[in-house]
Amino acid sequence: MQFGVFTVGDVTTDPTTGTTPGEARRISDTVAIARKAEEVGLDVFATGEHHNPPFVPSSPTTLLGHIAALTERIVLSTATTLITTNDPVKIAEDFSVLQHLSGGRADLMLGRGNTGPVYPWFGQDIRQAMPLTVENYGLLRRLWREEVVDWEGTFRSPLQGFTLAPRPLDDVPPFVWHASIRTPAVAELAAHFGDGFFANHIFWPASHTRRLVELYRQRFEHYGHGSARQAVVGLGGQVFMRRNSQDAVxxxxxxxxxxPVYGHGPSLEDFSALTPLTVGSPAQVVERTLGFREYAGDYQRQLFLIDHAGLPLKTVLEQLDLLGEEVVPVLREEFAVGRPADVPPAPTHALLRERSTPGAGAAAGPDSDAKD
Incomplete structure (x- = not known):
């Protein structure tokens, strides 16, 4: 199982000091967080994609390419790549390059985005969000898997005899997670293709996440990719820790x-009770996170949001120390207890390359094209 952190890249005033970091500082702090995540033994660092203030990660692959040069082991991902407003040809090119630069330490989470004005900025209509998602992803898959692509659709110009350059590393496309907070159609799309499903899991109650994950698992099995518990699931979460729980609160x-998102709304106590937000001691974070398995089943990736809302870098790095020293080692051990042997491990480039080898028995694996 993989553990890591993700960032939304917000530039937010620290309410305790009145200090607002500049954009350059926020970007450099993000790089420091990624490097620290690797140092403390985490498996994944992921960044969001936003094109509007107060956010800075408008070019995730540029940021991740820089981080790739400064790290050796950690998997680099996105917390959302906008499949609706990015051109699929450019997504295919950018992530193929990132694969090569990182030695295969790259995957991506596709999402529709939740900021309405972004759609017209990139020449699209938010009312077409799901048709855009389906069409663009269908093309993206072909670009990574076919040497020469002839294609015609509704939302972009046709392609004639197009060959992606560079091709994916080892001719193995990056693993794709379809990320959603609330939309069943995204879970259906992930299941249809046998891709991963990432339930962001930070704003909604457990009952909502349970329904999305159960739908994805049922449809994954329906499309012939394996049993429901062999579906590849990731979850988000939010934590803030101090060794004394009241100090954390x-x-x-x-x-x-x-x-910016939930401030001036529900109380911290109410929001913590209704969502996976956990503010307390490392032991409380461990206990709460282990409970996710009760409604998500045995899953493959857990990412925590720890650097938002104006938290200073020093505090975020302290959170990473606690994750690496006191939380993740216990979670690794406890999540392994009772894990069925047929539950797949978290996808990596090496594992996908092995499955793509002729005779490896990968036809019904997580990246197969089995359908009705």
Whole structure:
């Protein structure tokens, strides 16, 4: 099982000091967080994609390419790559290059985005979000898998005799997760292709996440990719820790109360009760996270949001120390207990390359094209 962190890249004023980091500082801090994540033994670092203030990660592959040069082991991913407003040809090119630069330490999460104005900025209509998702992803898959692509669709110009350059590393496309907070159609799309499904799991109650994951697992089995428990699932989560739980609550409260997304809404206590947000000791984070398996089953990737709402870099790095020293080692051990042998491991380039080898028995694996 993989453990890591993701960032949304917000530039937010620290409510305790009144200090607002500049964009250059926020970007350099993000690089420092990724490097620290590898240092403390985490498996994945992921960045969001946003094209509007107060966010800075408008070019995820540029950021991840830089981080790839400064790291050796950690998997580099996106917390959302906008399949609706990015051209699929450019996505295919960018992530193929990132694969080569990182030695295969790259995958991506596709999403539709939740900022309405972004669609017209890139010449698209938000009312066509799901048709755009389906069409663009269908083309993206072909670009990574076919040497020469002839294609015609609704939302972009046709392709005639197009060959992607560079080809994916080892001719193995990056693993794709379809990320969603609320949309069943995204779970259906992931299941149809046998891809991973990532339930962002940070704003909604457990009952909602349970329904999305169960739908994905049922449809994964329906499309012939394996049993429901062999489906590849990832979850998001939010944590803030101090060794003393009340210290964590007291320190995090002003950040929560002024956060751009949920600030000035429900109380910290109510939001923690209704969603997976866990503010407390490392032991409380372990206990809460282990509970995710009760409604998501045995899953493959757990990512935590730890750097939002104006938290200073020093505090974020302290969170990473706690994750690496006191939380993730326990989670690795506990999640392994009772894990059925047929539950697949988290996808990596090496594993996908092995499955793509003739005779490896990968026809019904997570990346197969089995359908009705």
């Amino acid at each position: 007291n320190e995090f409260r002003p950040y929560f109360d002024n956060a």
